[in-house]
Every structure is written in C-alpha cells, then in structure tokens.
Amino acid sequence: MFSENQSLLSRLIQNLLLIIYSIFALFPLFWMALITFKSDLQMFNTTFFFTPTLENYKAVLIGTDYIKTFIDNVIVSGGAVLVSVLAGVPAAYALARFNFKYKEDLAFTILSFKFAPEILVILPLFMIYQKLHLYDTYLGLIWVYQLITMPLLIWVVRGYFEDISVEVEQAAELDGYPWYSVFWKILLPLIKPGLVASALLAFIFAWNSFTFSLQLSGFNIQTVTVASLRYIASDTVHYGQMAVAATIAALPEVILALLIQKHLVRGLSFGAVKG
Amino acid sequence: MAKSKPVAAEVTQDNSLYNKKPWLTRARPYLIIAPSLLITIGILVPFVSAIFYSLTNYSFRSPNWKFIGLDNWINALTSPEYWHAIWVTIQYAAATTISEMLLGLGIAILLSRETRFTKILRVVLIFPLMIAPVIATLIWQLMTNNSVGIIEKFLNLFNIYNFTWSSSPKTALFTAALIDFWVYAPFVIVLILAGIQSLPKSPFEASRIDGGSAWFTFKNLTLPMLKPFLYIALIFRLMAAMQEFAIIFALTKGGPGDTLMNLSVTAYNTGFAFMKFGKSLPYILTLWLIINIISKRLVANWQKVMKQASGNS
Numbered sequence: 001m002f003s004e005n006q007s008l009l010s011r012l013i014q015n016l017l018l019i020i021y022s023i024f025a026l027f028p029l030f031w032m033a034l035i036t037f038k039s040d041l042q043m044f045n046t047t048f049f050f051t052p053t054l055e056n057y058k059a060v061l062i063g064t065d066y067i068k069t070f071i072d073n074v075i076v077s078g079g080a081v082l083v084s085v086l087a088g089v090p091a092a093y094a095l096a097r098f099n100f101k102y103k104e105d106l107a108f109t110i111l112s113f114k115f116a117p118e119i120l121v122i123l124p125l126f127m128i129y130q131k132l133h134l135y136d137t138y139l140g141l142i143w144v145y146q147l148i149t150m151p152l153l154i155w156v157v158r159g160y161f162e163d164i165s166v167e168v169e170q171a172a173e174l175d176g177y178p179w180y181s182v183f184w185k186i187l188l189p190l191i192k193p194g195l196v197a198s199a200l201l202a203f204i205f206a207w208n209s210f211t212f213s214l215q216l217s218g219f220n221i222q223t224v225t226v227a228s229l230r231y232i233a234s235d236t237v238h239y240g241q242m243a244v245a246a247t248i249a250a251l252p253e254v255i256l257a258l259l260i261q262k263h264l265v266r267g268l269s270f271g272a273v274k275g
Numbered sequence: 276m277a278k279s280k281p282v283a284a285e286v287t288q289d290n291s292l293y294n295k296k297p298w299l300t301r302a303r304p305y306l307i308i309a310p311s312l313l314i315t316i317g318i319l320v321p322f323v324s325a326i327f328y329s330l331t332n333y334s335f336r337s338p339n340w341k342f343i344g345l346d347n348w349i350n351a352l353t354s355p356e357y358w359h360a361i362w363v364t365i366q367y368a369a370a371t372t373i374s375e376m377l378l379g380l381g382i383a384i385l386l387s388r389e390t391r392f393t394k395i396l397r398v399v400l401i402f403p404l405m406i407a408p409v410i411a412t413l414i415w416q417l418m419t420n421n422s423v424g425i426i427e428k429f430l431n432l433f434n435i436y437n438f439t440w441s442s443s444p445k446t447a448l449f450t451a452a453l454i455d456f457w458v459y460a461p462f463v464i465v466l467i468l469a470g471i472q473s474l475p476k477s478p479f480e481a482s483r484i485d486g487g488s489a490w491f492t493f494k495n496l497t498l499p500m501l502k503p504f505l506y507i508a509l510i511f512r513l514m515a516a517m518q519e520f521a522i523i524f525a526l527t528k529g530g531p532g533d534t535l536m537n538l539s540v541t542a543y544n545t546g547f548a549f550m551k552f553g554k555s556l557p558y559i560l561t562l563w564l565i566i567n568i569i570s571k572r573l574v575a576n577w578q579k580v581m582k583q584a585s586g587n588s
Binding site: 014015017018021022024025026028029031032035043044047083084086087088090091093094095098100103106109110113115116117118119120121123124125126127128143146147150151154204207208209210211214215224225226228229231239242243245246249250253254256257258261264265268269272273 | 328388399401404415457470562
C-alpha cells in the first residue's frame with residue numbers, strides 16, 4: 001500500500017524501528033533458552049560467554065515431577081481439543097449450512113463463553129466440581145477447557161464451511177449421497193487444512209490456560225503453567241531451573257505456531273478476519 | 276460473518292429425505308448443535324448459581340450458610356476496595372489496550388512492505404503471542420531480576436541500579452503492562468497486517484498520482500479502510516485486558532499492597548484465599564456486567580463499520 005520509491009533515509013529508519021521491536025519481542029526468548037545452559041554460579045558472573053552445562057535440565061527433568069506435569073498438560077489439552085472437534089465440527093456445519101430459528105443467537109451464545117470472566121466460572125465451579133467428584137480429575141479439566149476450545153473451533157470451522165460453495169454439496173446430493181456422506185466424504189476433506197490448524201490453535205490456547213487449572217486441579221493433576229508458579233513463588237536461586245521450566249513449556253507452542261502460520265489470523269480472530 | 280447463506284442445501288435435502296417426517300428435518304440443525312451446547316452450557320449453571328450465592332454468606336470454610344439478601348452487594352459497593360478494584364481494572368485495560376493498539380498499528384504498517392526482512396519477521400514475531408502469559412511473566416521476572424537479570428545488567432551500564440519493577444507501587448502497573456504488551460502486541464499486529472494486505476491497491480495509487488501526502492493518505496484512506504480490523508483487534512484485546520488475571524497473579528498476586536488488585540484478582544483473593552465465596556461474587560459479577568455492556572456496544576459498532584465497508588466497494 002505504500003509507494004516503493006521511498007527515500008533511503010526513510011527506509012533506514014523504518015528498518016531500525018523494526019529491529020528495535022524485534023529485539024524487544026525475541027531477545028527474551030533467546031536469553032531464556034541461553035541461560036538454561038548456565039550453572040547457578042555462572043548466572044551471576046557471566047553474561048553471554050560461559051561454559052554450558054546440562055545440570056539445570058537434569059535437575060528439572062529428573063529431580064522434579066515436571067515430566068508428569070508436561071504429560072498431564074498434553075492429556076488435558078489434547079482431550080479438550082478432541083471433545084471440541086467431535087462435538088463442535090458438526091455444530092459448525094449446521095451453523096454454516098442450515099437456516100433455522102435462533103441460529104445467530106445460538107452462535108453468539110457459544111461465542112460469549114469465550115468472553116465470560118474465567119474467575120466467574122471457577123468460583124461456583126470449584127464447589128460444583130467437589131460435589132460431582134470432578135475436582136482434580138482429567139475429565140473435570142477437559143470439561144471446563146471446553147470454554148476455551150469449543151467457541152474457537154465452532155466459529156473458525158464454520159467460516160471454512162461457508163467458504164465451500166453450496167453447489168459442491170448439491171452435486172453430491174444429486175449423485176444420491178445422503179447429507180452425512182456429503183459431510184464426511186466431501187466437505188471434511190475440503191476443510192481439513194483449516195480444521196487441523198484450528199485444532200492446533202485451540203490446543204495452544206488450552207495449553208496456555210492457567211486460571212482453570214489453578215483452582216480446579218490440585219495434587220493429582222498439574223498443568224505446566226500452574227507448576228511454573230512454584231518457581232516464581234519460591235525464593236529460589238536456581239534461575240537456570242526456572243528457565244528450563246519456561247523453555248520446556250514454551251517450546252511446543254513455538255513449533256505449533258510455525259505449523260499453522262497460514263491460518264493463524266483467521267483462528268485468532270475467530271473467523272472474523274479471513275487472512 | 277453473520278450473513279445468512281442461501282438455503283439451497285436445505286431445499287435439495289428436503290427432496291432426498293422424503294421418507295422422513297418433516298419435524299426431524301426441522302429439528303436436525305438443533306440436534307447437531309445440541310452436543311456442543313450441552314457441553315459448554317455447564318457454564319450457565321455456575322453463572323446462575325453465582326447470582327444466587329452472591330445473596331448468601333456462603334463460605335468454603337463452613338457448611339452452614341444463610342440467605343442474607345443484598346448485604347454482600349451493599350458491603351462491596353460501599354467499600355473502598357471495590358472502587359479501587361474498578362479503578363485498577365480501568366487503568367490496566369487502558370494502559371495495555373491503548374499501547375498495543377497504537378504501537379501494533381505502527382508496527383503492522385512497517386511490516387506491510389514486501390521485503391525479505393519483513394517476510395521473516397512476520398513469521399517469528401508471533402512467538403511471544405504463543406507463549407502462556409504465566410510463562411511470559413516468568414521469563415520477564417528472570418530478565419528483570421536484580422541479581423542475574425540481563426536487563427538489570429543493561430541498565431547498570433547507564434548507572435541505573437536496582438530498578439524496582441514489580442516490587443514498588445510506582446512501577447508495578449508499568450511492569451505488568453509491559454509483559455501484557457510483550458505477549459499481546461503481536462495479536463494486534465497480525466490482525467491489522469492482514470487488514471492492510473487485504474486493502475485494494477487502486478485508491479492508494481490514485482492518491483499518489485493526485486499528490487496526496489503520506490499523512491493525508493493514512494488519515495483519509497488507510498485508517499477508514501482498516502476500521503473493521505481495528506475494531507476486531509480492539510474487541511478481543513479490551514475484553515481480555517479488563518479481566519486479566521494470569522499475568523497479575525503470577526507477577527505479584529495483586530501487590531505490592533493492593534496496587535494491582537483488579538476485579539478478577541480481588542474476586543479470586545476474596546473467594547479462595549479468604550474463603551469468602553458469597554462476598555467475592557459482587558466483584559466478578561460487576562466485571563461480567565461491564566464486559567457484557569462494552570462488548571455488545573463494540574460488536575454493534577463493528578457490524579455497522581462492516582456494512583459501511585462493504586457498501587463502499
């Protein structure tokens with residue numbers, strides 16, 4: 001949108017500003033990864049040049065239950081996404097293709113779950129979960145995580161369904177396929193890339209969530225975000241171990257983010273911006 | 276987004292399903308949506324019970340409770356804590372949303388040029404957004420740590436020692452907002468960047484030929500055409516910033532003192548740390564009410580802007 005024949009000076013300034021922001025955004029991640037290899041002693045007297053060690057990784061991975069926490073997080077986030085895909089994709093299809101009463105009201109009700117304050121959810125749910133014996137269980141967390149993953153999947157996937165021309169379906173129906181075969185054999189393969197990307201983004205959001213697991217799980221199940229609080233709260237001097245915990249928690253997401261780039265804008269805006 | 280599709284699919288299906296009763300056809304969409312609604316509707320139960328329990332003196336500590344009418348509400352509304360929490364909520368939401376929107380717009384414009392450098396940056400600059408806010412807080416606490424933090428070492432070069440960051444009431448909000456900005460500015464950037472890339476080229480060429488200045492073009496062309504995208508970014512950021520909990524809780528649990536006690540954190544502390552469940556609910560219901568009113572308003576505006584944008588083209 002901007003003319004390409006800008007003066008050299010203005011280009012220089014623009015690049016300089018971008019470099020400053022990039023350092024601000026990316027240096028913390030680089031530094032975090034760097035100090036995971038620093039021993040406690042070197043933490044104080046070195047900056048960039050030091051003898052790398054794997055002590056911190058050993059201490060966190062073998063010395064604590066961080067691996068179990070990591071697996072718990074995979075189970076809870078993955079389970080939440082799975083449930084949302086199974087229940088949400090057909091719902092997204094119905095919202096995209098059928099015309100029925102209260103359609104938009106239903107769609108916005110589902111969306112409003114996303115904006116409900118999380119504390120408002122956990123205060124009463126804490127009590128209800130203890131009565132239903134869902135407190136500190138995988139099922140309980142997977143259920144409450146639906147508030148994160150379900151609205152995202154339904155809204156984004158609905159958009160992908162709407163992108164497919166109705167004629168594609170009509171042609172299939174003329175060939176005698178019932179609607180569920182059309183859905184399964186023709187529509188799903190068409191939206192697969194978008195669906196996979198939305199599911200991965202939902203996984204990232206579930207992985208990152210903190211408030212729900214903070215209060216609705218305890219000793220049995222711990223998520224990575226809640227476990228990392230341990231490192232913040234204690235007056236530890238094992239900064240390297242803090243960095244290891246953060247790095248391990250952040251790594252899967254950075255990798256997933258690279259995989260879903262093309263669909264990211266659409267997912268982040270719940271389908272409102274078709275990037 | 277909210278536009279309804281032609282019902283062609285529906286019509287052809289009615290023909291193919293001649294052997295089924297019509298009510299089933301009519302009920303079908305509801306039946307398909309039902310599972311997802313039933314799963315998420317769990318939230319409505321807590322919500323209704325929240326209103327109910329806000330009228331009781333329920334506490335997680337004792338099983339005995341009674342109905343106390345509006346006492347919790349009156350106590351909250353007349354306490355300085357309540358108004359302080361609202362004030363902190365506003366401050367935090369304003370500081371983060373305004374900085375993220377303004378700088379996000381600026382950076383998105385800088386990134387919209389097509390060079391090899393910007394193409395790489397568009398990929399890597401989203402990394403902070405993918406990181407859990409709690410983990411981001413952990414990273415920044417390491418960075419700003421007064422004995423080992425790299426920022427402390429950097430500031431030492433300028434003769435600044437032991438900058439207070441989150442430990443002083445004067446700098447705590449700045450520190451929390453900085454972390455929020457680090458995490459969420461990329462959100463605004465990618466949304467606005469997608470908007471810029473979707474703009475038609477011809478109005479900008481016309482403006483250039485007519486000799487419009489860069490500022491004139493920006494104010495009269497770019498900004499109005501980006502409005503729908505700006506609204507989406509604003510809605511998502513403002514709603515989340517008003518109820519931010521993770522960053523503040525991980526950073527100081529609302530402290531030092533009550534500096535960062537917004538409505539979310541105050542409700543959490545009252546409900547769980549002090550076990551006063553009934554007492555905590557007015558705080559969070561107030562937040563829910565505020566969010567509801569503002570989001571309805573903003574979504575209505577967004578839809579209006581969308582209509583204008585599609586009407587012009």
